[in-house]
Amino acid sequence: MAGGWTQDGAVQQQIDASLDDALKRVRRHIPAGESLRDCERCEAEIPEGRRLALPGVRLCVACQSEIDRQEILSSPYNRRGNKDSQLR
Numbered sequence: 001m002a003g004g005w006t007q008d009g010a011v012q013q014q015i016d017a018s019l020d021d022a023l024k025r026v027r028r029h030i031p032a033g034e035s036l037r038d039c040e041r042c043e044a045e046i047p048e049g050r051r052l053a054l055p056g057v058r059l060c061v062a063c064q065s066e067i068d069r070q071e072i073l074s075s076p077y078n079r080r081g082n083k084d085s086q087l088r
């Protein structure tokens, strides 16, 4: 019985490790530090709700969505990722 228990533990460790990697990847995209009062791109005021919801936010909603769209269009990784998720 002890052998079976050890195997379960190893599988759990593997799950923990990949979860950890996924969290690290996600956290890299979250800006850190003080939120800006004004958008650093167009200098429009960033609403307080947005600043509280996204700590370290530096762009207004309009600029952020514009940049997000440009990143999706210009990144081959995102395009490949979308295709993969469509296949699933």
Ligand SMILES: [Zn+2]
Pocket: 039, 040, 041, 042, 043, 044, 059, 060, 061, 062, 063, 064
């Ligand atoms: Zn802006």
